[in-house]
Every structure is written in structure tokens, then in C-alpha cells.
Amino acid sequence: MAKRYTNVADVLKSMDLPAAQKKRQVDYINARQLSRLLTVMRSQKKMSQAKAAEKLGWTQGRVSKLETKEDRQISVGDLLDYSDALGMEMSLVFLPKKMKIVDRVKVHAFEMIKLLQHLVKLSKGDAHMEKAVTAFHDECFVNIAKMVGDSQKSIRSKGKNKLTVIGPPQVEQILEEEAELAEA
Amino acid sequence: MWGIEKATGFDNQYKRFVKKHENEASAAMSNLETYLAVLQETGNTQIANQQPFVHSEPEGMVAIDQRGAKKDTDKKTGTLKVTRLYVYAAVIHQTVYLLGIGDKDSQKQDIETCRKKARQIKRRNA
Numbered sequence: 089m090a091k092r093y094t095n096v097a098d099v100l101k102s103m104d105l106p107a108a109q110k111k112r113q114v115d116y117i118n119a120r121q122l123s124r125l126l127t128v129m130r131s132q133k134k135m136s137q138a139k140a141a142e143k144l145g146w147t148q149g150r151v152s153k154l155e156t157k158e159d160r161q162i163s164v165g166d167l168l169d170y171s172d173a174l175g176m177e178m179s180l181v182f183l184p185k186k187m188k189i190v191d192r193v194k195v196h197a198f199e200m201i202k203l204l205q206h207l208v209k210l211s212k213g214d215a216h217m218e219k220a221v222t223a224f225h226d227e228c229f230v231n232i233a234k235m236v237g238d239s240q241k242s243i244r245s246k247g248k249n250k251l252t253v254i255g256p257p258q259v260e261q262i263l264e265e266e267a268e269l270a271e272a
Numbered sequence: 273m274w275g276i277e278k279a280t281g282f283d284n285q286y287k288r289f290v291k292k293h294e295n296e297a298s299a300a301m302s303n304l305e306t307y308l309a310v311l312q313e314t315g316n317t318q319i320a321n322q323q324p325f326v327h328s329e330p331e332g333m334v335a336i337d338q339r340g341a342k343k344d345t346d347k348k349t350g351t352l353k354v355t356r357l358y359v360y361a362a363v364i365h366q367t368v369y370l371l372g373i374g375d376k377d378s379q380k381q382d383i384e385t386c387r388k389k390a391r392q393i394k395r396r397n398a
Contacts, residue, residue, distance in 0.1 A: 090277045090278060091277070091278075092275040092276070092277055092367070093275060093276045093277070094273070094275055094276075095276075095305065095308070096276065096301050096302070096304050096305040096308065097305075099276055099278065099301075099370070100301065103283050103286060103287065104283065104287065105287060105290065109290065109294065112294070112298070113290075113294070113297070113298045113301060116298040116299070116301075116302055117298070117301060117302045117305050120302055120305075120306075120340075124302075124305065124306045124309055125309075127306050127309075127310065127323065128306070128309050128310055128313050131310045131313070131314055131319050131320070131323070132313055132314055134319060136322065137324055152324055152339070153340075155306075155340075156299075156302075156303075156325075156339055156340025157340075
């Protein structure tokens with residue numbers, strides 16, 4: 089059965105190519121993550137490049153060029169304009185370079201709490217809104233607990249089936265116990 | 273989740289091609305990564321196939337081009353070789369099969385060879 093890869097970089101790494109050439113090709117792909125994301129976001133909106141160009145007031149060629157640019161060559165201005173054309177808001181997160189994954193999870197959790205507290209603040213004094221925000225807190229609690237639980241389940245090792253051995257002594261004991269129960 | 277598999281002979285053909293046209297091959301593979309990302313996020317082959325670097329071919333195949341490739345500044349002409357990376361996206365198995373890679377000069381032969389591979393894959397998956 090042919091090997092299955094989840095990304096193109098792994099396909100390239102699997103090939104019998106000179107190491108330096110392989111690295112150049114993988115680096116080329118990795119240097120375009122942002123421009124790739126722009127294409128994906130536009131596609132999620134079912135928008136053609138021509139439509140995006142129209143919304144931006146750009147030529148289609150300029151949109152095409154942006155979507156294949158190296159990330160370091162993309163300006164923040166272009167990103168802001170592009171996300172605006174897609175009806176999206178851009179936000180930037182700066183994190184320490186060697187930040188552990190567990191700490192990144194905590195950063196997102198704290199950010200979530202900030203947003204929930206902002207909702208609580210907005211709802212103060214409005215009974216209807218307070219009720220809706222309370223319900224949303226319940227919904228968040230259930231959904232997030234489920235998501236974390238599902239993630240945790242996926243790391244628990246599956247219990248191996250235990251071998252049950254019953255021999256004549258055990259069978260006799262079972263029969264005696266059943267007879268006692270029948271008399272009782 | 274969508275994945276990639278290589279059809280028989282792809283590795284050797286790619287190795288020969290990348291020796292002559294590394295920039296074009298890199299760009300085509302980068303565009304393939306974008307194609308895969310669009311499939312992953314939209315689950316829709318029609319949307320993926322409407323990307324400007326994707327060209328429809330027979331037998332349900334598509335060809336991904338070298339759009340965005342860097343031009344070698346030391347080459348006299350500075351023009352890029354028109355490249356086609358032939359793939360077949362099997363929706364039921366969520367797999368993109370890499371069939372072949374070539375340029376305009378070998379296009380006719382490449383399409384014929386890749387068509388046969390696409391048919392074999394369809395028969396195998398049926």
C-alpha cells in the first residue's frame with residue numbers, strides 16, 4: 089500500500105533528492121504560509137480572485153501576486169486591505185519564541201476569559217442581555233469541557249482485553265453458588 | 273482529512289524534472305500545498321479546482337502550474353518554463369494522487385501517461 093502524506097513538505101522529504109535541494113524546496117513552501125492562508129480564506133468565502141480584486145480596487149494580477157508572495161515580502165497594509173475585502177478582522181499575537189505549548193494554551197484561555205468578562209460588562213443593567221450572556225456562559229462551559237475531554241480521551245491508551253480463564257474448579261463454584269441462590 | 277499519495281513512477285520523473293527546473297518545481301509543489309489546504313478547509317473540489325494555478329485536464333485530473341516561481345537572475349532569458357504538475361483528487365478517499373510532472377514540450381505525452389494512471393487509481397478505488 090502506498091504511503092500517505094499529510095503535507096507536501098513530507099512528500100519532498102521522502103524523495104531521493106540531494107539534501108540541499110530538498111531543503112531549498114521545503115523552505116520555499118514554508119516561506120509562503122501567510123500568502124497561502126490568504127488564498128484559503130478567500131476560497132472559504134467562495135470568492136474568486138477577480139471578485140477580491142474588484143472589492144480591493146486592485147488588478148487581479150496584484151491579488152495573484154500577493155497570494156504567491158513570500159511571507160516576508162507581504163506588507164501589513166496589504167494584509168489589512170485584503171482582510172477588509174473579505175469582511176475579516178486581523179489580529180496579531182506576539183509570543184516569546186520558545187514558549188511552551190501548555191503556556192500557549194493558557195494565553196488563549198486567558199484571552200477567552202477577557203472576552204467573556206467584556207460580554208458581562210456590556211450586559212450589566214440589561215436583564216434580557218444578562219440572561220443571554222448567562223446562557224452563553226453555560227454553553228461555553230459545556231462545549232469547552234467536551235472539547236478538552238475529547239482531547240484527553242484521545243491520549244488514554246485503550247485497555248487491552250483481559251484473558252479470562254475458567255477451569256473446572258471455577259465452574260463447580262459457579263454451579264454451587266447458583267444452587268444456593270435457587271434454594272434461598 | 274485529505275492526504276497525498278504518489279503514483280508509480282512519480283519520484284523518478286520529479287527527480288529528473290527538478291534537476292533542470294528547480295524553481296518551477298518548487299513553485300508547483302507550493303501551489304499543490306495551497307490546493308491541499310483549500311481542499312482541507314472547504315472540502316470542495318470545485319472551489320479548489322477554480323484556483324488560478326489549476327488547469328482542468330481529462331479523466332478528472334487537474335494540472336497545477338508554476339505560478340509565483342522565482343526567476344533565476346543568472347539565466348540569460350529570465351523566463352520560466354511552463355510547468356504542469358498532474359494530480360487526481362479522489363473525493364471519497366480524500367486523497368490527492370501525484371501522477372506526474374512536466375513542461376509544455378512533454379505535455380501531450382504526460383497527459384496520456386497520467387490519464388492511464390488516473391484510470392488505474394479509479395479502478396482500484398471502485
